[in-house]
Amino acid sequence: MTKFTDHELEEWFSEFSVEYPDEEKVEDTMIVLHQFVPKKKTAPYTKLIPAPLKNAWIESLQFSHSFWISNLLYLALGLCLVFLVNGDPYITLLFVAPLPILVGLIEIFRSRDEGLIELELSCTFSPTHIILSKLMVVGFFNLACTLFLISVFHYWAEPIVLIKLLQFWAVPYSVTIAISLFLSLKFKAMFAIPITIFILVLFELFIVKIKNIDLLLPSGLAITIVCCALIGIGLSIKMIQKGVYHEFNH
Numbered sequence: 001m002t003k004f005t006d007h008e009l010e011e012w013f014s015e016f017s018v019e020y021p022d023e024e025k026v027e028d029t030m031i032v033l034h035q036f037v038p039k040k041k042t043a044p045y046t047k048l049i050p051a052p053l054k055n056a057w058i059e060s061l062q063f064s065h066s067f068w069i070s071n072l073l074y075l076a077l078g079l080c081l082v083f084l085v086n087g088d089p090y091i092t093l094l095f096v097a098p099l100p101i102l103v104g105l106i107e108i109f110r111s112r113d114e115g116l117i118e119l120e121l122s123c124t125f126s127p128t129h130i131i132l133s134k135l136m137v138v139g140f141f142n143l144a145c146t147l148f149l150i151s152v153f154h155y156w157a158e159p160i161v162l163i164k165l166l167q168f169w170a171v172p173y174s175v176t177i178a179i180s181l182f183l184s185l186k187f188k189a190m191f192a193i194p195i196t197i198f199i200l201v202l203f204e205l206f207i208v209k210i211k212n213i214d215l216l217l218p219s220g221l222a223i224t225i226v227c228c229a230l231i232g233i234g235l236s237i238k239m240i241q242k243g244v245y246h247e248f249n250h
Contacts, residue, residue: 104138
């Protein structure tokens, strides 16, 4: 039997060409085969827990330390600015409340930005479910931290007025989430977040310089802006469900 060297085998195999399917066909095939993956048996009581909540708990265990540290720093910074520096609670919420959600978006789209979508397609949960679960964790945890700060400010600093809370927190907070989430669908999070921060800082500086915010941002207009932002967030979630999150510009 004739023995071939590695170089000879390499030259011989180079004469043959193999046509690889494009990435879209590979993803479509994985999605079709995903339904045949055996489902893991679970305890009866776990059936009472909605699937998104179970997924959210699982994904929260995979979050990096930077996400949890950023939220703890957010709480510490908010308390220090109000109780140690005698800062205004509304201005404090205006500047610091959106920051943890921006760090969270990096965590939400980490697998996509690092090119791990194909790997997640072979898992029990699809990338869409994973991203939505992460989004749920980030949103609810950050909202819980913010409500904690609002409660502390209300009882130990000064009573919080709902209309001022709407103007200084709800409007910039919801608009920031809507813009950053939409940009993160089109670009890598590391590019989308600085753009959002730039827009946010301009908006915050504009708000701070206004002497009478009620004239510029009355309650009716503030509610309208928040509703529009919520609609924008809902549309972005619909885009995630359709798989638009991986069609970003590199």
